[in-house]
Amino acid sequence: MKFRYEKENESKKITIQEIAKKLDLSPTTVSRAISGKGRIGLETKNKVFQFLEEYQYIPNTTEKTKKRSKNICVLLPGEEGHAQLPYFQEILLSVYDCFSAWGYGVLLVKTTSTNIGELMSLVEQRKIDGAIFTRTMEGDLAIRYLEKQKIPFVVIGSWVEEQVIQVDFDQEGGCKDLASVLLRMNIKKIACVCGDAGHIVTQSRLRGIRDAYQEAGVLMDEDLLYTGAVYPSIVEKDVAKILKKGVDCILCLDDNICLSVLNALHKSRVKIPKDIKVASCYGGKSLANCYPSITCLEFDVKEIGGVASKKLLDAMSGKVDYNKLILGYNVLIKESTM
Known part of the structure; x- marks a missing residue:
């Protein structure tokens, strides 16, 4: 496994072997500390993670494997009762219909502005190839996380940065x-x-x-x-x-x-x-x-779910289109x- 170091415009990579050498540990011990698999002391585990945090190293999951999971996830609101609202259910069903027809599974994840634990777990286990946001919030941690992990995603809504694939109503x-x-x-x-x-x-x-x-x-x-x-x-x-x-x-x-x-x-x-x-x-x-x-x-909520699905499929195939698509309305x- 390699780790990527990002700071402003800098970009470095470090291997588990190099981490082990710097911390005077064996590569196996470092690997166990990071993966959580195998028996390892808490003090040693903390030592490894303090090193990663101090130098801002993050797992480069894109280099772990090129194998596709054939799953995407839909991010629904994590606040009580919100995910059951018809608007989000309509989007979910539209996305499901599209991706199931293309041979993909659709996983559901609930997130809030401060809690993206379920999403992180799916990414770390390499269970998804892409994601669709059903809403956007200020300072969305999930967007920042997927950007760092280089997981393709589409937001239904608007975002301040142009380098995010967006589909929204006017x-x-x-x-x-x-x-x-x-x-x-x-x-x-x-x-x-x-x-x-x-x-x-x-x-x-x-x-x-x-x-x-x-x-x-x-x-x-x-x-x-x-x-x-x-x-x-x-x-x-x-x-x-x-x-x-x-x-x-x-x-x-x-x-x-x-x-x-x-x-x-x-x-x-x-x-x-x-x-x-x-x-x-x-x-x-x-x-x-x-x-x-x-x-x-x-x-037309069904339409926006279908458009977002097509854009995500294209992005996962390397055809990234950052032109924001705005759909109409009726009064x-x-x-x-x-």
Whole structure:
């Protein structure tokens, strides 16, 4: 096994034999310390890993074997309940249909902004040839890790660096159009209820909404912006505050938040759209059977799963295309804002 040393633009390689010589150990002892296989003292194991950490050596898994696993993994949200949302399930099924037809297995991994242990385990065991992210977050550890390990991956969403393969919907443009329509309907006092502010999609959607206000020459009331609505209990508290402020409309940044808003309004016996209007920056299957029907943005989730799959297959074959692909949307005006 070889290790790669990376620091800024430097790139060096070191073998287990060279590590053993520097630490005055046998190559077998170093190999056992790194692999975790075989009996070895804790003090010796710590000595090896302190050396690797001090000089920033990381395993170069791409040199261990050229054999393909014929598996890819789909990264789903690790927060409680998020992976079960229809949006992520639709993407997962679309990716599965594509890769199973190409003779690949599809493994599932849950990650959060601070926990990528399951992903690391798959990579270290050489069980995957590539990965698809179903969302992007600020400072995503999984992206950095796969880049270092040279594992091809595609993100469904947006990322700040161009050298990452990206497929996304026009979140910013869609939310700008949706907010513009609401403003043209003379709905001026709009409260926005958002999820995690660290999610790239949240940031993109808010930019679009702000652009709509700016273009309309209307000042957006930042006191009516509620972030962190990640659980129904939080949404319920936000809705209670919103109702006291006499807003005209609640604009939800995703379908899951919208469902929680609708439930909170129902509990308070608030009628839609008579007492307050409601719209969502994403419709999806979650809102399909709501009454009244919800004004929303419509995205083709199955299509984006298929496009991301094709891009990953190409990347695993050495055909890397960093041109970001943006898919369209439809603005659906329904009863909830009439």
